[in-house]
Structures are given as structure tokens and as C-alpha cells.
Amino acid sequence: MTExxxxxxxxxxxxxxxxxxxxxxxxxxxxxxxxHPERAIPPVVHIAGTNGKGSTLAMIRAGLEGAGDxxxxxxxPHLARFHERIRVAGDLIAEDELSALLTECEQANGDAxxxxxxITTCAAFLAFARTPADWTLLEVGLGGRLDAxxxxxxxxxxxxxxxxxxxxxxxxxxxAIAGExxxxxxxxxxxVVGPQDDAALEVIERQAARLxxxxxVHGQHxxxxxxxxxxxxxxxxxxxxxxxPRLIGRHQAHNAGAAIAALRLxxxxxGAEAAMTRAEWPARLQRLRSGPxxxxxxxxxxxxDGGHNPAAGAALAEALTRLPPAPLHLICGMLxxxxxxxxxxxxxxxxxxxxxxxxxxxxxxxxxxxxxxAATRAGLSASExxxxxxxxxxxxxxxxxxxxxxxxxxYLAGHVLRENA
Numbered sequence: 001m002t003e004x005x006x007x008x009x010x011x012x013x014x015x016x017x018x019x020x021x022x023x024x025x026x027x028x029x030x031x032x033x034x035x036h037p038e039r040a041i042p043p044v045v046h047i048a049g050t051n052g053k054g055s056t057l058a059m060i061r062a063g064l065e066g067a068g069d070x071x072x073x074x075x076x077p078h079l080a081r082f083h084e085r086i087r088v089a090g091d092l093i094a095e096d097e098l099s100a101l102l103t104e105c106e107q108a109n110g111d112a113x114x115x116x117x118x119i120t121t122c123a124a125f126l127a128f129a130r131t132p133a134d135w136t137l138l139e140v141g142l143g144g145r146l147d148a149x150x151x152x153x154x155x156x157x158x159x160x161x162x163x164x165x166x167x168x169x170x171x172x173x174x175x176a177i178a179g180e181x182x183x184x185x186x187x188x189x190x191x192v193v194g195p196q197d198d199a200a201l202e203v204i205e206r207q208a209a210r211l212x213x214x215x216x217v218h219g220q221h222x223x224x225x226x227x228x229x230x231x232x233x234x235x236x237x238x239x240x241x242x243x244x245p246r247l248i249g250r251h252q253a254h255n256a257g258a259a260i261a262a263l264r265l266x267x268x269x270x271g272a273e274a275a276m277t278r279a280e281w282p283a284r285l286q287r288l289r290s291g292p293x294x295x296x297x298x299x300x301x302x303x304x305d306g307g308h309n310p311a312a313g314a315a316l317a318e319a320l321t322r323l324p325p326a327p328l329h330l331i332c333g334m335l336x337x338x339x340x341x342x343x344x345x346x347x348x349x350x351x352x353x354x355x356x357x358x359x360x361x362x363x364x365x366x367x368x369x370x371x372x373x374a375a376t377r378a379g380l381s382a383s384e385x386x387x388x389x390x391x392x393x394x395x396x397x398x399x400x401x402x403x404x405x406x407x408x409x410x411y412l413a414g415h416v417l418r419e420n421a
Contacts, residue, residue, distance in 0.1 A: 008102040022146035027118045033108040037129035044136045048144040048181045049160025052255040058281040059259035066274020069134035074124045079414035121148040145183020157191035162200040163311035178203040193217040194258040224257030243276045248285045249319030283413035291420035301403040306410035310342035317346035326403040330354040331391040334408040340374035348379040355391035
């Protein structure tokens with residue numbers, strides 16, 4: 001009897017003492033033992049960046065599928081179940097296939113050190129190599145240069161906006177972090193570049209020049225804007241008049257622009273409207289409309305967002321201003337590796353208060369008390385709550401018609417989606 005994927009995944013966590021260890025030696029070794037599936041997957045679009053990678057990938061996928069193509073996709077982290085990370089020809093990977101692939105990778109690896117992300121990335125490559133499709137979309141897990149996904153020869157690269165995050169692994173300056181993201185660039189391979197600060201763009205342009213990689217840069221080679229309730233995209237090929245993205249927020253217009261630029265370069269512009277209207281990406285200012293937590297909220301609106309750094313906080317604040325006015329109450333939990341005060345500061349002028357929770361099951365969670373302290377520094381009125389459900393009850397008892405936003409971490413978002421299932 002085949003073991004379930006959850007059992008295998010739990011065992012794989014013990015193969016390396018560090019959760020994150022950015023080198024490529026181990027993944028190259030394991031891929032060699034597996035007869036190099038990364039060389040047999042369909043043409044790759046490789047996506048790096050600090051914010052917007054997942055949303056951009058979701059729009060590219062919707063566009064390619066709208067143009068009639070089949071698409072593999074690899075994303076991380078997952079929210080409710082690991083299976084979300086691997087889409088095989090459009091569908092979430094089946095449990096029996098995932099279990100078998102993980103077991104195969106475990107046996108090929110033996111007792112050699114390998115990180116959880118590395119071995120699961122190899123499993124994804126096996127799945128993609130064995131099922132026909134037209135395209136493979138790969139989201140970088142962390143950084144780019146030394147990420148386990150950076151073992152492919154892509155057809156196209158995309159770099160979404162770069163900002164400060166994961167400083168302990170990528171460097172503490174924008175230029176250093178941009179250098180890690182630009183590590184996905186390959187000689188002669190075109191790259192779509194989303195909006196960037198000058199310091200980041202300079203690094204990306206320098207690396208592209210070194211490799212002869214043609215860049216297609218926002219504000220230079222393509223432009224995107226909202227006009228009269230439509231999205232207007234323009235590049236040297238011409239102008240496209242499209243519906244606004246289904247995903248909410250001005251930053252999603254920029255992500256949409258990168259997705260459209262990518263579709264143009266892939267000769268799949270016919271899918272641009274589908275990219276806007278069909279893309280789905282959970283926990284990005286997502287309205288929850290059914291489930292136990294929604295029932296507990298009564299007449300209050302319940303929203304969920306997984307952004308977790310200052311740039312994401314600013315984008316979230318801007319997106320919230322686009323919603324109809326309503327009293328806003330935050331339920332927030334964050335990891336201790338994040339700039340919690342920097343994340344909360346843009347939200348402070350919009351929110352009546354914040355209810356702090358720790359993230360269940362996460363060793364690196366901020367305690368509720370630490371989150372309260374960060375919120376207070378950001379100018380928010382804050383208090384501790386024992387759980388998300390308790391925080392919802394507290395808010396709705398005082399403000400039954402409130403807008404409640406659960407935010408601060410993808411790990412918290414995943415917990416909420418499981419609890420609300």
C-alpha cells in the first residue's frame with residue numbers, strides 16, 4: 001500500500017537540518033539521479049520577484065489556457081494543502097501521483113542531505129516531464145540565483161517588483177536583493193520586468209547586458225494604465241483595451257501588464273482578455289463568502305490577504321481604498337522574520353483597530369503580544385486575541401456590520417482557509 005503524501009512530506013522535512021539553505025549542489029545531484037526531468041519539461045516561463053509573482057503567474061496561466069494551451073504550474077507556498085503547489089496540465093496533482101513521485105524522489109535521494117523545497121521541486125519536475133503540456137510556469141521559491149527552480153533553460157523570464165524581504169538570505173539592500181532575483185536571467189533569453197525602483201532596475205539591466213538577455217521593461221518597452229474602467233496596455237506592437245483584472249488593487253494592474261507583456265512575447269496575446277477575467281489567486285484580498293468563519297461573522301464582511309512585507313502592506317492599503325466605505329477591523333498574525341511595523345504602517349490610517357493572533361503551528365510566529373507591540377508602533381489601536389474565531393466574535397459583538405480583514409501572513413491565510421473549509 002502506497003503511503004499518503006502527508007506521511008512522506010513529513011519524513012522529507014527531516015532530511016536537512018535547515019529549512020532554507022541556498023545552494024544548487026543538492027538539487028543538481030538529485031536531478032541527476034532522476035535522469036534530469038528538468039530537461040524534458042515543456043517550455044518554461046520562470047518568474048521571480050518580491051511581490052506579485054503568484055498573481056502574475058495566475059494571469060499568465062489564465063491567458064495561455066484562454067488561448068487554448070495546456071499549462072503546468074509550480075507555485076509556493078501552499079495555503080491549505082501541498083497539492084496546490086503543483087498543477088499538471090491545468091489540474092491540481094492527484095494524491096496517488098504525488099505520493100508516488102515523492103517516494104520515488106526519496107528513494108533516489110537516499111539518506112543524502114536535501115531540503116524539503118529542493119526534493120519537492122524535483123517531484124514537480126518529474127510530474128511535468130511525464131505529462132504532455134504546452135508550457136511550464138515556475139515561480140521562484142526564494143530569491144532566484146540559488147533557488148531550486150533555477151536549474152532550467154527557460155523560454156522567457158519575468159521579474160515582478162523587487163522590494164526588501166528575506167534580508168537574512170538575500171541581502172539587506174535593494175541592490176543586493178535585485179541581484180539575487182536577476183540570477184534567473186539566462187543568456188539570450190528575453191525577460192519581462194515589472195515596475196522597479198531605480199536601484200533594482202540598474203542591477204537587473206546590468207546583469208541582462210552581461211548575458212545579452214533582451215529586457216522588456218515597464219515604463220520603457222510597455223505601459224499599462226487604468227482608464228475609464230478599462231485596462232489599457234501598450235507596447236511597440238500596439239494598444240490593447242481590456243477589462244480590469246479580476247484581482248483587486250492598482251498593483252494588480254501592474255502585474256496584469258507584466259502578464260500581458262509575457263503573453264505577447266509568447267505569441268499568445270489572444271489570451272489577454274482571459275488573463276484579466278479568469279485568473280484566480282486565493283488570499284490576495286479575497287472575499288470569503290461561505291464557511292464556518294463567515295457564518296460566525298454574521299452580517300460582517302470577511303476578507304483574507306496573505307501579504308507580509310511593507311510593499312505588500314502599501315499595495316493592500318491602496319486596494320482597500322477601492323472598496324465601498326465600511327469600518328475596517330484587522331485580524332493580524334505575522335512571522336518574526338518580517339518587518340511587522342513596516343507592513344502595518346500603511347494600513348494604520350484605514351483601520352479602526354487590530355486584533356493580534358499567533359499563527360497556529362508555526363514556530364516562527366510572532367506572539368500576539370509582539371504583534372500588538374508592532375501595531376502600536378505603527379499607530380494602530382491593538383489588542384490580543386486567542387484565535388481568529390475569537391477575534392471575529394469580538395469585532396462582530398461591537399460592530400456587526402464591519403469589514404474584517406485577516407492579514408499578515410500566507411501561513412495564517414492557509415490556516416484560515418482550512419478552518420473555514
